Amino acid sequence: MELRKKSQISYPISDEEIIELYWLRDENAIKETDKKYRKYLFNIAYNIVSDRDDCEECLNDTYMGAWNSMPTARPAVLQAFLSAIMRRSAIDCFKKKTRLKRGTSEFTQSFSELEEFIANDADMAEEIENKDLSKTINDYVRSLSERQMYIFMSRYYFSRPIKDIVKYLGCSTSTVKKEIAKIKEGLKIKLESEEYEL
Protein backbone atom coordinates (compact mmCIF):
# COMPACT_ATOMS: atom_id res chain seq x y z
CA MET A 1 0.00 0.00 0.00
CA GLU A 2 1.27 3.42 -0.78
CA LEU A 3 1.06 6.64 1.11
CA ARG A 4 -1.82 8.70 -0.07
CA LYS A 5 -1.69 12.40 0.38
CA LYS A 6 -4.68 14.36 1.47
CA SER A 7 -4.88 16.00 -1.93
CA GLN A 8 -5.00 12.60 -3.61
CA ILE A 9 -8.05 11.43 -1.78
CA SER A 10 -11.20 11.91 -3.73
CA TYR A 11 -14.20 12.24 -1.54
CA PRO A 12 -17.52 10.93 -2.73
CA ILE A 13 -19.91 13.80 -3.12
CA SER A 14 -23.29 13.85 -1.47
CA ASP A 15 -26.39 12.36 -3.04
CA GLU A 16 -27.95 15.80 -3.30
CA GLU A 17 -24.98 17.00 -5.30
CA ILE A 18 -25.12 13.98 -7.58
CA ILE A 19 -28.82 14.54 -8.20
CA GLU A 20 -28.09 18.17 -8.93
CA LEU A 21 -25.55 17.11 -11.55
CA TYR A 22 -28.20 14.97 -13.21
CA TRP A 23 -30.56 17.87 -13.23
CA LEU A 24 -27.90 20.08 -14.76
CA ARG A 25 -27.35 17.40 -17.41
CA ASP A 26 -23.73 17.22 -16.35
CA GLU A 27 -22.10 13.96 -17.37
CA ASN A 28 -20.09 13.96 -14.19
CA ALA A 29 -23.30 12.76 -12.58
CA ILE A 30 -22.67 9.31 -14.00
CA LYS A 31 -19.02 9.40 -13.01
CA GLU A 32 -19.91 10.32 -9.45
CA THR A 33 -22.68 7.74 -9.29
CA ASP A 34 -20.26 5.12 -10.47
CA LYS A 35 -17.66 6.19 -7.94
CA LYS A 36 -20.08 6.02 -5.06
CA TYR A 37 -22.44 3.18 -5.88
CA ARG A 38 -20.76 0.94 -8.43
CA LYS A 39 -19.92 -1.83 -5.96
CA TYR A 40 -23.33 -1.80 -4.37
CA LEU A 41 -25.18 -1.87 -7.66
CA PHE A 42 -22.87 -4.47 -9.09
CA ASN A 43 -23.72 -6.79 -6.20
CA ILE A 44 -27.43 -6.38 -6.81
CA ALA A 45 -26.98 -7.33 -10.44
CA TYR A 46 -24.64 -10.18 -9.68
CA ASN A 47 -27.13 -11.84 -7.35
CA ILE A 48 -29.62 -11.87 -10.17
CA VAL A 49 -27.64 -12.51 -13.33
CA SER A 50 -24.51 -14.22 -11.95
CA ASP A 51 -22.37 -13.02 -14.77
CA ARG A 52 -19.84 -10.21 -14.60
CA ASP A 53 -20.23 -9.10 -18.21
CA ASP A 54 -23.98 -8.97 -17.81
CA CYS A 55 -23.51 -6.97 -14.62
CA GLU A 56 -21.47 -4.39 -16.50
CA GLU A 57 -24.22 -4.15 -19.06
CA CYS A 58 -26.81 -3.72 -16.32
CA LEU A 59 -24.68 -1.03 -14.71
CA ASN A 60 -24.64 0.91 -17.95
CA ASP A 61 -28.39 0.46 -18.30
CA THR A 62 -28.86 1.70 -14.75
CA TYR A 63 -26.78 4.80 -15.32
CA MET A 64 -28.64 5.43 -18.53
CA GLY A 65 -31.94 4.89 -16.71
CA ALA A 66 -30.93 7.37 -14.04
CA TRP A 67 -29.82 9.85 -16.69
CA ASN A 68 -33.14 9.56 -18.47
CA SER A 69 -35.18 9.83 -15.28
CA MET A 70 -33.49 12.87 -13.77
CA PRO A 71 -34.97 15.25 -14.41
CA THR A 72 -37.86 14.90 -13.81
CA ALA A 73 -37.39 12.57 -10.89
CA ARG A 74 -35.78 13.87 -7.71
CA PRO A 75 -35.35 10.76 -5.58
CA ALA A 76 -35.46 11.05 -1.81
CA VAL A 77 -32.95 8.24 -1.41
CA LEU A 78 -30.72 8.02 -4.45
CA GLN A 79 -29.34 4.62 -3.52
CA ALA A 80 -32.83 3.13 -3.37
CA PHE A 81 -33.75 4.78 -6.64
CA LEU A 82 -30.69 3.37 -8.37
CA SER A 83 -31.21 -0.03 -6.74
CA ALA A 84 -34.72 -0.28 -8.16
CA ILE A 85 -33.49 0.59 -11.65
CA MET A 86 -30.65 -1.87 -11.36
CA ARG A 87 -32.91 -4.63 -10.15
CA ARG A 88 -35.32 -4.14 -13.03
CA SER A 89 -32.50 -4.04 -15.50
CA ALA A 90 -30.90 -7.18 -14.06
CA ILE A 91 -34.19 -9.08 -14.09
CA ASP A 92 -34.77 -8.10 -17.73
CA CYS A 93 -31.28 -9.24 -18.55
CA PHE A 94 -31.80 -12.50 -16.69
CA LYS A 95 -35.08 -13.18 -18.48
CA LYS A 96 -33.44 -12.49 -21.84
CA LYS A 97 -30.64 -14.81 -20.93
CA THR A 98 -32.86 -17.63 -19.73
CA ARG A 99 -34.85 -17.49 -22.93
CA LEU A 100 -31.66 -18.48 -24.71
CA LYS A 101 -30.53 -21.07 -22.24
CA ARG A 102 -31.41 -22.11 -18.71
CA GLY A 103 -29.37 -20.29 -16.17
CA THR A 104 -29.36 -20.39 -12.44
CA SER A 105 -28.58 -17.69 -9.97
CA GLU A 106 -29.42 -16.59 -6.46
CA PHE A 107 -32.47 -15.03 -8.07
CA THR A 108 -33.91 -18.36 -9.23
CA GLN A 109 -32.93 -19.93 -5.96
CA SER A 110 -34.70 -17.34 -3.84
CA PHE A 111 -37.86 -17.52 -5.94
CA SER A 112 -37.91 -21.27 -5.93
CA GLU A 113 -38.14 -20.98 -2.13
CA LEU A 114 -41.37 -19.05 -2.49
CA GLU A 115 -42.72 -21.32 -5.18
CA GLU A 116 -42.77 -24.15 -2.70
CA PHE A 117 -46.06 -22.98 -1.31
CA ILE A 118 -47.58 -21.28 -4.33
CA ALA A 119 -50.38 -23.22 -5.97
CA ASN A 120 -49.64 -26.37 -7.81
CA ASP A 121 -52.40 -26.04 -10.32
CA ALA A 122 -52.10 -24.06 -13.49
CA ASP A 123 -55.13 -21.94 -12.66
CA MET A 124 -53.18 -20.21 -9.97
CA ALA A 125 -51.46 -17.94 -12.44
CA GLU A 126 -54.77 -16.78 -13.79
CA GLU A 127 -56.13 -16.24 -10.33
CA ILE A 128 -53.13 -14.23 -9.32
CA GLU A 129 -53.63 -12.05 -12.34
CA ASN A 130 -57.15 -11.32 -11.17
CA LYS A 131 -56.15 -10.28 -7.73
CA ASP A 132 -53.90 -7.62 -6.52
CA LEU A 133 -51.01 -9.73 -5.43
CA SER A 134 -48.74 -6.71 -5.32
CA LYS A 135 -50.92 -5.02 -2.77
CA THR A 136 -51.05 -8.15 -0.66
CA ILE A 137 -47.28 -8.45 -0.66
CA ASN A 138 -46.82 -4.77 0.08
CA ASP A 139 -49.20 -5.04 3.03
CA TYR A 140 -47.43 -8.10 4.24
CA VAL A 141 -43.97 -6.51 4.09
CA ARG A 142 -45.27 -3.49 5.96
CA SER A 143 -46.58 -5.73 8.70
CA LEU A 144 -43.17 -7.30 9.28
CA SER A 145 -40.75 -6.20 11.96
CA GLU A 146 -37.76 -4.18 10.79
CA ARG A 147 -35.51 -7.20 11.00
CA GLN A 148 -37.93 -9.42 9.10
CA MET A 149 -38.47 -6.73 6.49
CA TYR A 150 -34.70 -6.59 6.07
CA ILE A 151 -34.49 -10.34 5.58
CA PHE A 152 -37.45 -10.45 3.21
CA MET A 153 -36.13 -7.61 1.05
CA SER A 154 -32.61 -8.98 1.09
CA ARG A 155 -33.68 -12.43 0.06
CA TYR A 156 -36.67 -11.92 -2.19
CA TYR A 157 -36.28 -8.44 -3.57
CA PHE A 158 -32.51 -8.25 -3.95
CA SER A 159 -31.98 -12.03 -4.12
CA ARG A 160 -29.12 -11.88 -1.69
CA PRO A 161 -27.38 -15.07 -0.66
CA ILE A 162 -28.19 -16.15 2.88
CA LYS A 163 -24.55 -15.89 3.86
CA ASP A 164 -24.61 -12.16 3.09
CA ILE A 165 -27.69 -11.64 5.22
CA VAL A 166 -25.98 -13.53 8.01
CA LYS A 167 -22.91 -11.34 7.67
CA TYR A 168 -24.80 -8.08 7.80
CA LEU A 169 -27.08 -9.07 10.63
CA GLY A 170 -24.20 -10.52 12.60
CA CYS A 171 -26.07 -13.65 13.55
CA SER A 172 -25.92 -17.32 12.66
CA THR A 173 -27.10 -19.01 9.48
CA SER A 174 -29.60 -21.07 11.37
CA THR A 175 -31.14 -17.94 12.88
CA VAL A 176 -31.63 -16.41 9.45
CA LYS A 177 -33.04 -19.64 8.04
CA LYS A 178 -35.50 -19.85 10.90
CA GLU A 179 -36.55 -16.25 10.26
CA ILE A 180 -37.00 -17.00 6.57
CA ALA A 181 -39.19 -19.98 7.40
CA LYS A 182 -41.29 -17.75 9.66
CA ILE A 183 -41.58 -15.10 6.97
CA LYS A 184 -42.66 -17.67 4.39
CA GLU A 185 -45.20 -19.12 6.77
CA GLY A 186 -46.52 -15.63 7.48
CA LEU A 187 -46.84 -14.93 3.77
CA LYS A 188 -48.66 -18.18 3.28
CA ILE A 189 -51.16 -17.27 5.98
CA LYS A 190 -51.56 -13.83 4.49
CA LEU A 191 -52.25 -15.22 1.03
CA GLU A 192 -54.71 -17.70 2.45
CA SER A 193 -56.50 -14.98 4.34
CA GLU A 194 -56.80 -13.08 1.07
CA GLU A 195 -58.37 -16.17 -0.38
CA TYR A 196 -55.63 -17.18 -2.71
CA GLU A 197 -55.86 -20.88 -3.24
CA LEU A 198 -52.68 -22.47 -2.05
Add this chain to the structure above:
Amino acid sequence: MKKDKLTDAISSIDQDIVENFVLLDAKLQKKAALRKSKMIKILSSAACLVLVLSISMSLAFDKENPITPNNNKPSTGGGSVPPASYHFESEDDLLLFLDLIRKDPSELKEYDLLEVYKDSPPPYFDISWVNPGELFEFPIEPHGMWIGVTEIPYAKEKFENIGYFTAKDSTSIEKFSHRFYRDYSGTETISYSVITIDGIAYCFDLRKTDEKQSGIKSFISYIRQGGKFYMKSELCGSEIKFYKMKNPNTHIYLEGFTYFEDYTVSMRIFVYNKEDIDKINLEQFVWRDYYEE
Protein backbone atom coordinates in the same frame (compact mmCIF):
# COMPACT_ATOMS: atom_id res chain seq x y z
CA MET B 1 -45.94 -17.94 -15.55
CA LYS B 2 -46.62 -18.05 -11.85
CA LYS B 3 -42.99 -17.25 -11.16
CA ASP B 4 -43.28 -14.21 -13.38
CA LYS B 5 -46.36 -13.08 -11.49
CA LEU B 6 -44.61 -13.48 -8.22
CA THR B 7 -41.55 -11.66 -9.53
CA ASP B 8 -43.72 -8.85 -10.78
CA ALA B 9 -45.58 -8.61 -7.50
CA ILE B 10 -42.38 -8.41 -5.50
CA SER B 11 -40.87 -6.02 -8.03
CA SER B 12 -43.71 -3.64 -7.45
CA ILE B 13 -43.00 -3.28 -3.77
CA ASP B 14 -43.50 0.34 -2.81
CA GLN B 15 -40.55 2.65 -3.16
CA ASP B 16 -40.68 3.78 0.46
CA ILE B 17 -40.16 0.19 1.58
CA VAL B 18 -37.15 -0.05 -0.73
CA GLU B 19 -35.85 3.23 0.67
CA ASN B 20 -36.21 2.03 4.24
CA PHE B 21 -34.45 -1.14 3.34
CA VAL B 22 -31.55 0.66 1.67
CA LEU B 23 -31.04 2.95 4.65
CA LEU B 24 -31.15 0.05 7.07
CA ASP B 25 -28.88 -1.95 4.82
CA ALA B 26 -26.27 0.80 4.77
CA LYS B 27 -26.34 0.90 8.55
CA LEU B 28 -26.03 -2.85 8.94
CA GLN B 29 -23.26 -3.13 6.38
CA LYS B 30 -21.26 -0.53 8.23
CA LYS B 31 -21.78 -2.36 11.49
CA ALA B 32 -20.65 -5.57 9.84
CA ALA B 33 -17.56 -3.83 8.49
CA LEU B 34 -16.88 -2.46 11.92
CA ARG B 35 -17.15 -5.89 13.49
CA LYS B 36 -14.77 -7.26 10.91
CA SER B 37 -12.33 -4.41 11.35
CA LYS B 38 -12.33 -4.75 15.12
CA MET B 39 -11.77 -8.45 14.82
CA ILE B 40 -8.79 -8.06 12.54
CA LYS B 41 -7.30 -5.40 14.73
CA ILE B 42 -7.78 -7.33 17.91
CA LEU B 43 -6.40 -10.51 16.48
CA SER B 44 -3.36 -8.72 15.12
CA SER B 45 -2.89 -6.75 18.29
CA ALA B 46 -3.07 -9.88 20.40
CA ALA B 47 -0.18 -11.30 18.45
CA CYS B 48 1.76 -8.05 18.72
CA LEU B 49 1.01 -7.77 22.38
CA VAL B 50 2.40 -11.18 23.10
CA LEU B 51 5.51 -10.32 21.13
CA VAL B 52 6.03 -6.98 22.78
CA LEU B 53 5.34 -8.36 26.22
CA SER B 54 7.92 -11.05 25.77
CA ILE B 55 10.47 -8.51 24.55
CA SER B 56 9.63 -6.19 27.43
CA MET B 57 9.96 -8.97 29.94
CA SER B 58 13.35 -9.99 28.65
CA LEU B 59 14.54 -6.39 28.69
CA ALA B 60 13.16 -5.81 32.15
CA PHE B 61 15.64 -8.31 33.47
CA ASP B 62 18.47 -6.45 31.86
CA LYS B 63 19.25 -3.65 34.31
CA GLU B 64 21.58 -1.96 31.86
CA ASN B 65 18.79 -1.44 29.36
CA PRO B 66 15.80 -0.10 31.22
CA ILE B 67 12.87 0.79 29.04
CA THR B 68 12.35 4.53 28.94
CA PRO B 69 10.98 6.64 26.18
CA ASN B 70 14.28 8.40 25.58
CA ASN B 71 16.73 5.62 25.28
CA ASN B 72 14.89 3.84 22.58
CA LYS B 73 16.65 3.67 19.31
CA PRO B 74 15.40 5.97 16.61
CA SER B 75 13.49 4.59 13.73
CA THR B 76 15.42 2.91 11.01
CA GLY B 77 12.45 2.54 8.76
CA GLY B 78 11.97 -0.24 6.29
CA GLY B 79 9.51 -2.10 8.40
CA SER B 80 12.04 -4.33 10.10
CA VAL B 81 10.67 -3.48 13.52
CA PRO B 82 7.54 -5.32 14.41
CA PRO B 83 4.58 -2.98 14.66
CA ALA B 84 3.17 -2.46 18.09
CA SER B 85 -0.49 -1.97 18.35
CA TYR B 86 -2.29 -1.93 21.63
CA HIS B 87 -5.97 -2.20 21.27
CA PHE B 88 -6.82 -3.46 24.68
CA GLU B 89 -7.45 -0.58 26.92
CA SER B 90 -7.44 -2.57 30.07
CA GLU B 91 -6.32 -5.90 31.31
CA ASP B 92 -9.95 -6.91 31.60
CA ASP B 93 -10.48 -6.33 27.90
CA LEU B 94 -7.57 -8.53 27.06
CA LEU B 95 -8.66 -11.25 29.47
CA LEU B 96 -12.15 -11.19 28.09
CA PHE B 97 -10.80 -11.58 24.61
CA LEU B 98 -8.50 -14.45 25.54
CA ASP B 99 -11.27 -16.11 27.46
CA LEU B 100 -13.52 -15.96 24.43
CA ILE B 101 -10.91 -17.53 22.23
CA ARG B 102 -10.29 -20.29 24.71
CA LYS B 103 -13.96 -21.09 25.12
CA ASP B 104 -15.09 -21.17 21.58
CA PRO B 105 -13.23 -19.57 18.71
CA SER B 106 -16.25 -19.81 16.43
CA GLU B 107 -18.35 -17.87 18.90
CA LEU B 108 -15.89 -15.05 18.64
CA LYS B 109 -16.88 -14.45 15.05
CA GLU B 110 -20.28 -13.36 16.14
CA TYR B 111 -19.23 -11.45 19.14
CA ASP B 112 -19.81 -7.79 18.84
CA LEU B 113 -16.53 -6.43 20.01
CA LEU B 114 -17.94 -3.05 20.54
CA GLU B 115 -19.65 -4.46 23.55
CA VAL B 116 -16.27 -4.86 25.19
CA TYR B 117 -15.92 -1.13 25.39
CA LYS B 118 -19.44 0.08 25.34
CA ASP B 119 -20.16 0.22 29.01
CA SER B 120 -16.69 0.34 30.40
CA PRO B 121 -16.12 3.55 32.29
CA PRO B 122 -13.60 5.65 30.45
CA PRO B 123 -10.58 5.87 32.72
CA TYR B 124 -9.15 8.46 30.39
CA PHE B 125 -11.07 11.21 31.99
CA ASP B 126 -9.43 10.80 35.31
CA ILE B 127 -8.29 14.29 36.17
CA SER B 128 -4.85 13.05 37.07
CA TRP B 129 -4.27 12.09 33.48
CA VAL B 130 -4.53 15.58 32.13
CA ASN B 131 -3.79 19.12 33.07
CA PRO B 132 -6.98 20.82 32.13
CA GLY B 133 -7.16 24.40 31.12
CA GLU B 134 -3.67 24.88 29.80
CA LEU B 135 -3.34 25.59 26.16
CA PHE B 136 -0.66 23.44 24.80
CA GLU B 137 2.02 24.96 22.65
CA PHE B 138 3.89 22.63 20.42
CA PRO B 139 7.33 23.56 19.19
CA ILE B 140 7.18 24.10 15.49
CA GLU B 141 9.47 21.74 13.74
CA PRO B 142 9.14 20.94 10.12
CA HIS B 143 9.71 17.25 10.18
CA GLY B 144 9.26 14.13 12.16
CA MET B 145 8.26 10.58 11.80
CA TRP B 146 4.94 9.23 10.85
CA ILE B 147 4.08 6.46 13.13
CA GLY B 148 0.49 5.72 12.74
CA VAL B 149 -2.72 6.00 11.01
CA THR B 150 -6.14 4.97 11.95
CA GLU B 151 -9.67 4.84 10.90
CA ILE B 152 -12.20 5.99 13.36
CA PRO B 153 -15.47 4.42 12.60
CA TYR B 154 -18.12 5.63 14.91
CA ALA B 155 -21.75 5.21 15.48
CA LYS B 156 -24.18 7.71 16.83
CA GLU B 157 -24.62 5.88 20.05
CA LYS B 158 -23.21 7.33 23.15
CA PHE B 159 -19.56 6.56 23.65
CA GLU B 160 -19.59 3.86 21.08
CA ASN B 161 -17.18 5.24 18.62
CA ILE B 162 -13.70 4.21 19.26
CA GLY B 163 -10.72 4.49 17.05
CA TYR B 164 -7.30 3.08 17.35
CA PHE B 165 -3.99 3.83 15.91
CA THR B 166 -1.71 1.16 14.79
CA ALA B 167 1.85 2.09 15.27
CA LYS B 168 3.88 1.37 12.21
CA ASP B 169 7.15 1.77 13.95
CA SER B 170 7.46 1.22 17.62
CA THR B 171 11.07 2.14 18.29
CA SER B 172 10.36 5.41 19.96
CA ILE B 173 7.04 4.63 21.42
CA GLU B 174 6.38 1.96 23.88
CA LYS B 175 2.66 2.13 23.97
CA PHE B 176 0.38 3.89 21.68
CA SER B 177 -3.32 3.89 21.51
CA HIS B 178 -6.08 6.21 20.69
CA ARG B 179 -9.68 6.58 21.54
CA PHE B 180 -12.18 8.90 20.16
CA TYR B 181 -15.48 9.49 21.81
CA ARG B 182 -18.56 11.25 20.74
CA ASP B 183 -21.55 11.72 22.84
CA TYR B 184 -24.65 12.74 21.02
CA SER B 185 -26.66 13.97 23.90
CA GLY B 186 -29.43 16.13 22.63
CA THR B 187 -28.12 18.60 20.14
CA GLU B 188 -24.71 18.91 21.66
CA THR B 189 -21.85 16.80 20.55
CA ILE B 190 -19.15 16.06 22.98
CA SER B 191 -16.05 14.53 21.59
CA TYR B 192 -12.94 13.40 23.26
CA SER B 193 -9.76 12.36 21.69
CA VAL B 194 -7.40 10.49 23.93
CA ILE B 195 -3.93 9.48 22.99
CA THR B 196 -1.75 7.30 25.09
CA ILE B 197 1.94 7.30 24.49
CA ASP B 198 4.29 5.41 26.71
CA GLY B 199 1.51 4.95 29.16
CA ILE B 200 0.74 8.63 29.45
CA ALA B 201 -2.59 9.79 28.22
CA TYR B 202 -3.11 13.03 26.41
CA CYS B 203 -6.66 14.08 26.32
CA PHE B 204 -8.03 16.51 23.81
CA ASP B 205 -11.37 17.85 24.64
CA LEU B 206 -13.67 18.83 21.83
CA ARG B 207 -16.70 19.73 23.85
CA LYS B 208 -19.45 21.92 22.67
CA THR B 209 -18.78 21.62 19.03
CA ASP B 210 -22.37 22.35 18.25
CA GLU B 211 -22.61 19.67 15.73
CA LYS B 212 -25.96 18.65 14.43
CA GLN B 213 -27.26 15.17 14.87
CA SER B 214 -26.48 14.22 11.31
CA GLY B 215 -22.89 13.70 12.34
CA ILE B 216 -21.86 13.16 8.79
CA LYS B 217 -20.27 16.51 8.35
CA SER B 218 -18.11 16.44 11.42
CA PHE B 219 -14.74 17.74 10.51
CA ILE B 220 -12.15 17.98 13.16
CA SER B 221 -8.72 19.10 12.34
CA TYR B 222 -5.59 19.60 14.29
CA ILE B 223 -3.95 22.69 13.06
CA ARG B 224 -0.78 24.66 13.52
CA GLN B 225 -1.09 28.40 13.77
CA GLY B 226 1.19 31.14 15.02
CA GLY B 227 3.46 28.79 16.88
CA LYS B 228 0.60 27.02 18.53
CA PHE B 229 -1.42 24.00 17.76
CA TYR B 230 -5.12 23.92 17.99
CA MET B 231 -7.79 21.45 17.47
CA LYS B 232 -10.58 22.78 15.42
CA SER B 233 -13.97 21.75 14.28
CA GLU B 234 -14.45 22.96 10.75
CA LEU B 235 -18.16 22.91 11.11
CA CYS B 236 -18.50 25.40 13.90
CA GLY B 237 -15.02 26.84 13.80
CA SER B 238 -14.65 26.71 17.52
CA GLU B 239 -11.21 26.50 18.94
CA ILE B 240 -10.49 23.52 21.08
CA LYS B 241 -8.18 23.40 24.02
CA PHE B 242 -5.16 21.22 24.03
CA TYR B 243 -4.07 19.90 27.31
CA LYS B 244 -0.49 20.03 28.26
CA MET B 245 1.50 16.92 27.78
CA LYS B 246 2.96 15.35 30.85
CA ASN B 247 5.94 13.89 29.15
CA PRO B 248 8.17 16.73 28.00
CA ASN B 249 10.44 14.43 26.05
CA THR B 250 7.90 13.31 23.54
CA HIS B 251 6.53 15.76 21.09
CA ILE B 252 3.48 14.93 19.21
CA TYR B 253 2.12 16.60 16.22
CA LEU B 254 -1.39 15.80 15.22
CA GLU B 255 -2.69 16.42 11.84
CA GLY B 256 -6.20 15.27 11.77
CA PHE B 257 -8.11 14.84 8.72
CA THR B 258 -11.49 13.49 8.25
CA TYR B 259 -12.81 11.37 5.53
CA PHE B 260 -16.50 11.51 5.12
CA GLU B 261 -17.85 8.23 4.19
CA ASP B 262 -20.90 8.54 6.30
CA TYR B 263 -19.70 7.85 9.79
CA THR B 264 -16.10 7.12 9.07
CA VAL B 265 -13.44 9.52 10.12
CA SER B 266 -9.81 9.06 9.51
CA MET B 267 -7.03 10.84 11.20
CA ARG B 268 -3.30 11.03 10.94
CA ILE B 269 -0.98 11.33 13.80
CA PHE B 270 2.54 12.48 13.61
CA VAL B 271 4.80 11.68 16.51
CA TYR B 272 8.43 12.31 16.95
CA ASN B 273 11.20 12.46 19.40
CA LYS B 274 13.89 15.02 18.91
CA GLU B 275 16.36 12.22 18.26
CA ASP B 276 14.25 10.97 15.42
CA ILE B 277 14.05 14.14 13.45
CA ASP B 278 16.58 13.04 10.86
CA LYS B 279 15.11 9.62 10.57
CA ILE B 280 12.02 10.41 8.67
CA ASN B 281 10.81 7.79 6.37
CA LEU B 282 7.42 8.57 5.03
CA GLU B 283 7.31 5.19 3.39
CA GLN B 284 6.57 3.84 6.81
CA PHE B 285 3.33 5.64 6.86
CA VAL B 286 0.55 3.46 5.74
CA TRP B 287 -2.87 4.66 4.92
CA ARG B 288 -5.58 2.12 5.30
CA ASP B 289 -9.06 2.62 4.10
CA TYR B 290 -11.60 1.51 6.56
CA TYR B 291 -13.71 0.02 3.86
CA GLU B 292 -10.87 -1.42 1.91
CA GLU B 293 -11.17 -5.14 1.56
